[in-house]
């Protein structure tokens with residue numbers, strides 16, 4: 536049994552002082568306030584629950600700094616992304632993902648939803664182990680001390696009624712039935728959830744969406760939804776319906792579904808996501824990087840769709856920035872302030888995020904929950920004088936303010952460094968190996 540003492544910690548009841556927690560088997564066994572530290576490990580600053588990064592493509596991290604000033608649109612960026620994807624092997628992907636997950640952990644992220652479609656070797660050939668790439672991602676998360684939901688993604692078309700290009704062939708099992716039989720070979724564990732995903736309305740034909748939705752009936756189910764205006768236009772053209780309407784008709788929407796981006800929606804679409812209690816996973820730093828647009832976060836929340844957050848392409852890995860971006864983007868769109876409270880945004884980044892990944896027992900500092908603790912410093916130039924409140928965390932702090940991280944009871948980040956990984960050096964080496 537290990538004990539941690541927090542000078543200040545965010546509990547379900549609010550910020551409390553002098554909080555002593557004990558941990559056994561990766562979960563909190565007691566939480567006491569107004570207690571002396573004794574010989575517990577001391578965590579200073581403000582201690583938060585672990586953050587959940589609900590949408591990640593680990594290999595996109597290799598594009599950071601290489602594509603940001605290019606002119607063009609989303610589709611131009613995709614070409615560069617495909618070039619990097621074509622270089623990866625299970626060995627190099629393991630090293631890259633380990634470094635990227637290390638960066639996430641340093642940012643206070645204790646669980647990741649990896650939207651995984653890079654399953655196969657070039658040309659679509661199976662590796663000897665058909666799940667070699669997914670297994671490499673699971674090993675990478677484990678080796679840094681992070682939980683993972685592997686959202687194995689069905690991706691069988693290059694667009695509606697369009698063939699896959701040469702790189703996209705690596706993403707495809709051929710059809711949803713073959714995808715399902717490969718995914719059935721994967722198994723979860725206490726720290727690993729196997730979830731399902733369809734890439735998008737572009738990547739999976741309408742008649743195969745139902746098979747993806749029903750393949751893992753109790754698991755998280757994710758899909759990119761209406762990220763681009765062009766995607767909506769193609770869908771309307773082919774099916775006479777919006778992407779959200781197609782998902783509704785194919786049985787894709789429910790309380791285990793996450794609609795990623797949910798940017799360009801009609802009021803009917805918002806109602807469908809809300810009435811089905813599907814999550815809306817916003818990725819604001821990626822959406823701004825790719826010039827996607829601003830999704831209707833307030834309308835979705837008010838309709839009944841819980842918000843979650845992801846760093847997606849990893850142009851930035853900082854869930855503090857993602858949290859405040861939801862409110863700040865809404866201000867730009869509406870020319871009014873005060874749409875989201877700090878507590879609501881933190882709930883998206885913690886308890887709702889973990890729940891959308893299938894970790895229903897994480898995201899809060901309470902007895903029985905998974906023992907994740909994220910300490911942010913209150914004496915940095917960003918956080919000094921801000922009061923040490925929830926507003927400090929959401930509207931002042933950054934990933935660089937994370938000092939300590941305990942994930943599933945393990946003290947994996949101390950003094951802003953990973954305890955057994957030089958993350959900066961690993962990122963440099965892994966990205967050099969992919970980009971040449």
Ligand SMILES: [Zn+2]
Nearest residue numbers: 592650759847
């Ligand atoms: Zn994505």
